Amino acid sequence: MCAQLLSTQPYKGTRDFYPEDMQLRNWFFGRISEALRLASFEEYNAPMIESLDIYIAKSGEEIAKEQTYNFVDRGGRTLAIRPEMTPSVARMVAAKMGELNFPLKWFSIPNMYRYERPQRGRLREFWQLNVDIFGCDGYEADLDVIESAILVLRSFNADETMFKVHINNRRFFNDVISAICGTDADNSKKVSKIVDKRNKISREAYEKELAELGISSAQIEKIDALYSMDVKSACALCPDSIGANELLSLFDMLEKTDLLKYCVFDFGIIRGLDYYTGTVFEVFDESPENNRAMFGGGRYDNLVGMFAKNAKISGVGYGMGDVTLENFLVTHGLVPDLYAKEVRVLVARFDDVPYENYISVVASLRNAGIPASLYLGSKKFGKQIDYAVKGHYSHVLIMGGSELEAGIAKIKDLNSREEIAVAISDIPSVLK
DSSP states (O other): OOOOOOOOSOOTTOOOOOHHHHHHHHHHHHHHHHHHHHTTOEEOOOOSEEEHHHHHHHHOHHHHHHHSEEEEOTTSOEEEEOSOSHHHHHHHHHHTTTTSOSSEEEEEOOEEEOOSOOBTTBOSEEEEEEEEEESOOSHHHHHHHHHHHHHHHHTTTOOTTTEEEEEEEHHHHHHHHHHHHOOOHHHHHHHHHHHHTGGGSOHHHHHHHHHHTTOOHHHHHHHHHHTTOOHHHHHTTSTTOHHHHHHHHHHHHHHHTTOGGGEEEOTTOOOSOTTOOSEEEEEEEOOTTSOSEEEEEEEOTTSGGGTSTTOOOOEEEEEEEHHHHHHHHHHTTOOOOTTSSOOOEEEOOOTTSOHHHHHHHHHHHHHTTOOEEEOOSOOOHHHHHHHHHHTTOSEEEEOOHHHHHHTEEEEEETTTOOEEEEEGGGHHHHHO
16 A cells, blocks of 8 residues: 655645745845845844743733744753744843944844734744834834835835825823823723724724723713824824824924825824834735735834843834735735846757857856856757746757857847847857
């Protein structure tokens, strides 16, 4: 009997990346990296395996253990495959606080694993862009981070009709809720949890959960009114709030720098994680086909303190997953034909030409920075052309015995189907 064959499917919630998939991924990672380097962000990385404790400290034991792939190693240490990058970068900053040149502007695009139910835009293994600024307490860092998110999307030719950055402030939220409802800090946090899921539950459930916190119908109406207010009207309700002043300063500068067309005030943006302390934002796809929050972030001033006593290093940043970015680019038709402009040459092979002559031609092309490959094998010329077309080669170089004797080669453009004859020594310069 034959042994049972193993499955060809990848683990649930993960993906195989065939060459064409890698071409797409490398293209948009390259665009992202270039946009952020232009904005003077520097790239970093960290180990894929971290102590489970850093995720427990950030998110709580239940969430950390449920959403991570965790295990005990042979030394008895409880470890986790990273589900996010923020605790790692906070650890790195705390480790070299005295040596680093603040403010820091860092980014990374690592792969991560999170144990959750796979769905559109969310997988168990994913790559995530992480952008952070450490060591700037003012709204200027909030502005810089939001501008970087806009720059990244604009680098793919996205415009203000395709996405919007929805902005709020946790300090302002807590202050205005306290002013309306008379709640303390703990109850304001409980209200924020309900507001954060407002669009995911029924209106009846929303009002019921607020009522259970002692929020009256009149107070709920006042909260509801905030969802349709502009930033100036909302902040006027709580003018002494530090968060309100942060919002007003941020929106004033967004307007002066012509970035306001990409942004909107949205009181419903909370970002459910408790460590956010100031500005929070989410970037929404405006397409009716994919109308959803793509990614978000905010200010988390107290996170580095998990690793260093009395550390007071402010932080603001965001994370954007590769799956949601790809969905956005495809939905808006922003993915170009990645092979269209690339010169890539297949050198066809014939039996009446010495092998070393072909190797020499291929080497001259590569030395000139032109991707090139000699056809492997000895199939008929027609099969070699088929191979070149399917392999996304732009040109086929044809040099049989008669061409070699004449000191020439023919270059066939597979897009235009035109064919020209050139001197062998001129091949690299002609293809350049």
